[in-house]
Amino acid sequence: MEERDIAAIFVTTEPEVRYFTGFHTPFWQSPTRPWFTVIPATGKPVAVIPSIGRASMAETWIDDIRTWSSPRPHDDGVTLLVDCLSELAAGGSIGMPMGPETHVRMPLRDLDRVRAEVGDFTDVTDIVSGLRMVKSELEIDKHRFICGVVSDAFDEIPNLLSTGMTERQAFAAFRAEILRQGADDVPYLVGATGPGGIDDIIRQPTDREIVDGDMLIFDTGSTYDGYFSDFDRNFAFAAATQAAMDAYRAVWEATEAGIAAARPGATTTDVFAAMNEVLKAAGSLGNEIGRMGHGLGMQVTEWPSHTACDETPIVENMVLTVEPGLLWEPGKAMVHEENIVVRAGGAELLSRRAAPDLPII
Numbered sequence: 437m438e439e440r441d442i443a444a445i446f447v448t449t450e451p452e453v454r455y456f457t458g459f460h461t462p463f464w465q466s467p468t469r470p471w472f473t474v475i476p477a478t479g480k481p482v483a484v485i486p487s488i489g490r491a492s493m494a495e496t497w498i499d500d501i502r503t504w505s506s507p508r509p510h511d512d513g514v515t516l517l518v519d520c521l522s523e524l525a526a527g528g529s530i531g532m533p534m535g536p537e538t539h540v541r542m543p544l545r546d547l548d549r550v551r552a553e554v555g556d557f558t559d560v561t562d563i564v565s566g567l568r569m570v571k572s573e574l575e576i577d578k579h580r581f582i583c584g585v586v587s588d589a590f591d592e593i594p595n596l597l598s599t600g601m602t603e604r605q606a607f608a609a610f611r612a613e614i615l616r617q618g619a620d621d622v623p624y625l626v627g628a629t630g631p632g633g634i635d636d637i638i639r640q641p642t643d644r645e646i647v648d649g650d651m652l653i654f655d656t657g658s659t660y661d662g663y664f665s666d667f668d669r670n671f672a673f674a675a676a677t678q679a680a681m682d683a684y685r686a687v688w689e690a691t692e693a694g695i696a697a698a699r700p701g702a703t704t705t706d707v708f709a710a711m712n713e714v715l716k717a718a719g720s721l722g723n724e725i726g727r728m729g730h731g732l733g734m735q736v737t738e739w740p741s742h743t744a745c746d747e748t749p750i751v752e753n754m755v756l757t758v759e760p761g762l763l764w765e766p767g768k769a770m771v772h773e774e775n776i777v778v779r780a781g782g783a784e785l786l787s788r789r790a791a792p793d794l795p796i797i
Contacts, residue, residue: 437477437531437560437563438477440529440531440558441528441529442477442528442529442530442531442558442560442563443476443477443524443525443526443527443528443529443530444474444475444476444477444521444524444525444528444530444531445474445475445530445531445532445560445563445564446472446473446474446475446521446530446531446532446557447472447473447475447532447533447564448470448471448472448473448540448541448542449538449539449540449541450464450471450541451568451733451734451735452473452533452564453471453472453473453483454662454734455567455568455734456473456475456481457473457481457483457493457496457497457498458496458497458498459483459485459489459492459493459496459498460661460662461489461492463488463489468506468507469486469488469506469507469512470486470506470512470513470541470542470543470546471484471485471486471489471541472484472485472513472517472520472542474517474520474521474524476524477528480497480498480499480500481498481500482498482500482501482502482520482524483498483500483501483502484502484503484513484516484517484520485501485502485503485513486503486504486505486506486507486513487503487504487505487506488506489503490503502516502520503516504516512543512546514546514549514550517550518549518550518553518554521550521554522553522554525554529555529557529558530554530555530557530558531557531558531559531560531563532557532558532559532560533559533560533561533564533565534557534559534560534561535559535561535562535565536561536739537565537737537738537739538561538564565738565739568731568733568734568738568739569731569733569738569739569740569748569754570751570752570753570754571733571753571754571755571777572753573753575663575733575755576753576755576777576786578660578661578662578663579663579664579665579732579733579755579775579777579786580777580786581618581660582619582658582659582660582663582664582665583665583667583775583786583787583788584788585614585617585618585619585658585660585665586614586617586619586656586658586665586667586787587787587788588617589610589613589614589616589617589619590654590669590788591788592613593610593654593669593671593795593797594671594795594797596609596610596613597609597610597646597652597671597797598646598673598797599645599646599647599648599650599673599674600645600646601645601646602641602642602643602644602645602646603628603629603641603642603643603644603646604641604642604643606629606641606646606652607625607627607641607654610625610654610656611625614656614658618660619658619659619660620659620660620661620662621658621659622656622657622658622659623657623658623659623736624655624656624657624658624664624666624736625654625655625656625657625658626638626639626640626654626655626656627639627641627652627653627654627655627668628652628653629644629646629650629651629652630650630651630768631647631649631650631651632649632650632651632676632677632680632768633651633680633764633765633767633768633769633770634651634652634653634768634769634770635767635768635769637653637655637668637769637771638655646673647673648673648674648675649672649673649674649675649676650672650673651670651671651672651673651676651680652670652671652672652673653668653669653670653671653771654668654669655667655668655771655773656668657736662734663733663734664732664733664734664735664736665732665775665786665787666732666736666737666757666773666775667757667773667774667775667787668759668771668772668773669790669795670684670770670771670772670794670795671794671795671796671797672794672795672796672797673796673797674796674797675796676794676796679764679765680764680768680770680794681793681794682718682764683718683762683764683768683770684770684772684793684794685792685793685794686714686715686718686720686762686764686770687715687760687761687762687770687771687772688772688790688792689714689718690711690712690714690715690718690728690760690762690772691711691758691759691760691772691773691774691790693710693711693713693714694707694708694710694711694728694729694742694758694760695758695774695776695782695783695785696710696782696783697709697710697711698750698756698758698776698778698782698783699750699778699781699782699783700750700751700752700778700780701749701750702749702750703746703747703748703749703750704740704741704742704743704746704747704748704750705742705743705744705745705746705747706750707728707729707742707750707756707758708727708728708729708742708743708744708746709744711728711742711758711760712728712744712760714760715760715761715762718762718764719764720762720763720764721763721764721765721766722763726741726743727741727742727743727746727759728742728743728758728759728760728761729741729742729756729757729758729759729760729773730742730756730757730759731754731755731756731757732755732756732757732775733755742756742758742759750778751778752778752779752780753777753778753779754777754778755775755776755777755778755786756775756776756777756778756783757773757774757775757776758773758774758775758776758783759771759772759773759774760772772790774787774789774790775787
């Protein structure tokens with residue numbers, strides 16, 4: 437901030453507010469009230485929040501908490517925010533995350549008023565993302581714990597699921613098992629079943645009954661103390677074709693290549709290329725998903741992305757997913773995913789490594 441003459445940074449979204457303050461609450465599920473935090477170039481952040489959040493914010497390290505009674509549509513904290521920014525910026529520039537994977541969580545008309553009264557903002561996406569991409573050991577411990585919880589839950593799948601269940605019943609049983617194992621929440625759980633293969637891995641469950649010969653994928657982002665896991669597992673019921681088993685092995689080996697490539701000094705594009713070479717050798721019909729993994733943290737997906745053109749340098753203590761996807765027959769996809777933390781000597785697994793051969797229930 438000093439190098440770029442940025443007097444204060446202004447954030448509005450749950451992960452940014454939580455990152456800088458420690459304020460952690462499910463109350464963000466309500467879209468009614470805006471929440472603001474201002475990080476000055478020197479000194480602690482300042483919380484500008486609805487009065488309903490004062491007690492919880494006071495339990496964090498934040499001392500300066502400025503509140504108003506909300507909702508108040510004619511002035512929902514705007515005057516208070518303008519005064520705070522004017523005071524802390526003192527004529528200097530004000531930064532705000534404005535780039536990819538950011539958004540502004542306040543009414544547009546209120547943002548227009550703030551800009552009119554304090555001036556335009558400077559994009560500081562690189563500052564915020566640079567902080568959040570590299571994790572502390574305390575953050576890594578939270579990731580390690582939730583990845584262990586979900587790994588244990590995945591190990592129970594053969595005891596939880598069977599043919600004759602519907603997808604809804606299978607999803608419910610798995611979600612309950614993750615919670616039983618010690619997760620705080622399972623905010624993200626997608627997957628599908630299909631005869632001999634799966635064409636859509638992100639849909640919600642249906643009342644379709646699971647039968648012999650079906651394939652199953654579960655992909656879950658579960659949380660512990662606000663930090664995510666994000667990895668999947670594939671299964672077959674009763675039997676699987678040789679083509680399906682070969683596709684599973686191909687994405688498993690591509691994952692191995694991605695894990696090996698995720699080292700300090702490499703880039704996210706190097707990780708993508710390592711996985712893609714294995715998939716092409718296995719006869720991939722293409723990959724339209726756009727990336728093969730991403731950052732992981734307070735959100736189930738964060739910066740950076742493993743793509744052919746991302747080129748983000750990989751450094752120690754990044755927590756990443758490695759997620760190759762293979763279209764092995766028209767309309768049939770196989771995706772595999774693991775979670776890692778980058779260390780000086782290479783990647784350390786946080787999720788328990790999947791079996792090299794397709795598990796059959």
